[in-house]
Amino acid sequence: xxxxxxxxxxxxxxxxxxxxxxxxxxxxxxxxxxxxxxxxxxxxxxxxxxxxxxxxxxxxxxxxxxxxxxxxxxxxxxxxxxxxxxxxxxxxxxxxxxxxxxxxxxxxxxxxxxxxxxxxxxxxxxxxxxxxxxxxxxxxxxxxxxxxxxxxxxxxxxxxxxxxxxxxxxxxxxxxxxxxxxxxxxxxxxxxxxxxxxxxxxxxxxxxxxxxxxxxxxxxxxxxxxxxxxxxxxxxxxxxxxxxxxxxxxxxxxxxxxxxxxxxxxxxxxxxxxxxxxxxxxxxxxxxxxxxxxxxxxxxxxxxxxxxxxxxxxxxxxxxxxxxxxxxxxxxxxxxxxxxxxxxxxxxxxxxxxxxxxxxxxxxxxxxxxxxxxxxxxxxxxxxxxxxxxxxxxxxxxxxxxxxxxxxxxxxxxxxxxxxxxxxxxxxxxxxxxxxxxxxxxxxxxxxxxxxxxxxxxxxxxxx
Ligand code: FAD
Numbered sequence: 001x002x003x004x005x006x007x008x009x010x011x012x013x014x015x016x017x018x019x020x021x022x023x024x025x026x027x028x029x030x031x032x033x034x035x036x037x038x039x040x041x042x043x044x045x046x047x048x049x050x051x052x053x054x055x056x057x058x059x060x061x062x063x064x065x066x067x068x069x070x071x072x073x074x075x076x077x078x079x080x081x082x083x084x085x086x087x088x089x090x091x092x093x094x095x096x097x098x099x100x101x102x103x104x105x106x107x108x109x110x111x112x113x114x115x116x117x118x119x120x121x122x123x124x125x126x127x128x129x130x131x132x133x134x135x136x137x138x139x140x141x142x143x144x145x146x147x148x149x150x151x152x153x154x155x156x157x158x159x160x161x162x163x164x165x166x167x168x169x170x171x172x173x174x175x176x177x178x179x180x181x182x183x184x185x186x187x188x189x190x191x192x193x194x195x196x197x198x199x200x201x202x203x204x205x206x207x208x209x210x211x212x213x214x215x216x217x218x219x220x221x222x223x224x225x226x227x228x229x230x231x232x233x234x235x236x237x238x239x240x241x242x243x244x245x246x247x248x249x250x251x252x253x254x255x256x257x258x259x260x261x262x263x264x265x266x267x268x269x270x271x272x273x274x275x276x277x278x279x280x281x282x283x284x285x286x287x288x289x290x291x292x293x294x295x296x297x298x299x300x301x302x303x304x305x306x307x308x309x310x311x312x313x314x315x316x317x318x319x320x321x322x323x324x325x326x327x328x329x330x331x332x333x334x335x336x337x338x339x340x341x342x343x344x345x346x347x348x349x350x351x352x353x354x355x356x357x358x359x360x361x362x363x364x365x366x367x368x369x370x371x372x373x374x375x376x377x378x379x380x381x382x383x384x385x386x387x388x389x390x391x392x393x394x395x396x397x398x399x400x401x402x403x404x405x406x407x408x409x410x411x412x413x414x415x416x417x418x419x420x421x422x423x424x425x426x427x428x429x430x431x432x433x434x435x436x437x438x439x440x441x442x443x444x445x446x447x448x449x450x451x452x453x454x455x456x457x458x459x460x461x462x463x464x
Pocket of ligand 1: 227235236237238239240242243274275277278279281338339340341343344347365369371372373374376377378379380381384
């Protein structure tokens with residue numbers, strides 16, 4: 001009988017283990033996407049992610065049709081929907097690729113068991129990571145909490161495996177089951193605020209490949225330094241494509257080698273290490289599934305976070321009076337993405353200078369990022385909040401002004417995203433001061449005093 005390939009965040013045809021195995025099994029292949037966001041609660045995808053998903057589903061359907069196949073869309077509880085599709089199509093197998101978010105890790109084994117009890121053949125595969133969370137452990141057999149030894153263990157194990165080619169033929173069923181239109185999933189915003197996203201991104205497997213190729217032609221060689229410059233195009237911007245599985249980390253490794261770029265030194269090494277951070281984030285989330293809500297370091301449960309809704313709103317809207325923070329928050333709002341250096345700087349500012357709970361930041365990012373990813377976002381926010389998997393227990397407080405001067409030395413980035421500052425002289429651009437530029441607010445917080453207060457609050461929990 002036919003095989004259902006249950007697609008989730010693996011919206012591609014190449015290096016697609018579940019799809020490949022379904023083709024090898026023989027018989028018709030029916031690609032299915034089931035919209036069941038409530039099964040991911042409390043972290044169901046946010047608004048920017050939904051925008052991406054809508055377009056990515058469309059792109060995948062288009063690519064499948066070019067192969068004589070198509071994508072069947074359904075909405076409803078996943079197990080019930082799979083069972084209904086099995087009844088309608090006579091399918092005898094269901095294949096998918098694994099995910100690692102806590103809600104899905106709880107759900108999928110039940111689905112597997114339920115279908116197997118019905119006599120259905122079920123297989124799951126790794127399409128998403130170089131190393132799955134259970135494939136490496138410390139000498140004591142425990143999960144890693146520190147990146148360097150984790151990555152060393154991954155490299156020792158070997159991360160470079162051949163990606164699978166796209167299947168040359170997708171055998172189709174005699175009749176296709178009913179499908180919803182993408183519009184019926186209601187993923188697009190009711191009020192169209194997505195103009196900035198449309199201007200910045202094109203979801204889909206083909207664009208992911210183009211973006212990778214452009215990066216390998218150019219920025220990757222200087223990546224070790226270029227990755228810290230938000231005023232330049234120094235990083236790959238593959239994060240949303242990777243999150244939705246439009247491209248796989250294995251394909252990236254392979255493309256590096258094919259371009260003659262050795263992942264053992266220089267820019268390519270630094271870039272591959274970031275893919276290592278991506279795996280590490282999944283490792284930590286899988287083994288510490290409470291971390292989206294609770295600090296990895298339990299001492300921080302007692303941290304004296306402030307409550308200050310006005311400060312939170314000023315941060316969210318980019319109205320803090322600190323140019324690099326405001327420009328970064330505007331980049332997030334406009335494009336659904338923020339440069340990594342700035343994610344660290346705005347997160348430090350929120351959790352240290354404003355001393356607001358990192359959860360507020362994590363939730364704002366969750367809704368606004370096109371690459372919102374529970375593993376990476378949780379790791380990033382816990383790191384910034386000082387309560388996560390961190391090699392240096394030192395309570396890092398970035399000075400946003402110094403960070404701006406160092407990483408946006410000409411103020412190009414600030415001018416682009418905070419137009420009222422566009423005529424400010426470069427030497428004042430990162431600290432225009434009160435009245436420095438008409439229409440730009442004075443800083444909502446004193447950087448020195450708030451840094452001191454944060455360090456004192458940290459001392460208190462340290463000895464808790
Ligand atoms: P590149 O520099 O080109 O890196 C290549 C890929 O490596 C990225 O696409 C990403 O998949 C992975 N990667 C890079 N850095 C990290 C990292 N620190 N942790 C995990 N994976 C990484 N990344 C997300 O994908 N989703 C998030 O929701 C997210 N939230 C973050 C929140 C905070 C507070 C911080 C500090 C970081 C967060 N990151 C998140 C990590 C990082 O900022 C982004 O992955 C990166 O900016 C994406 O841009 P890029 O594709 O150009 O990265």
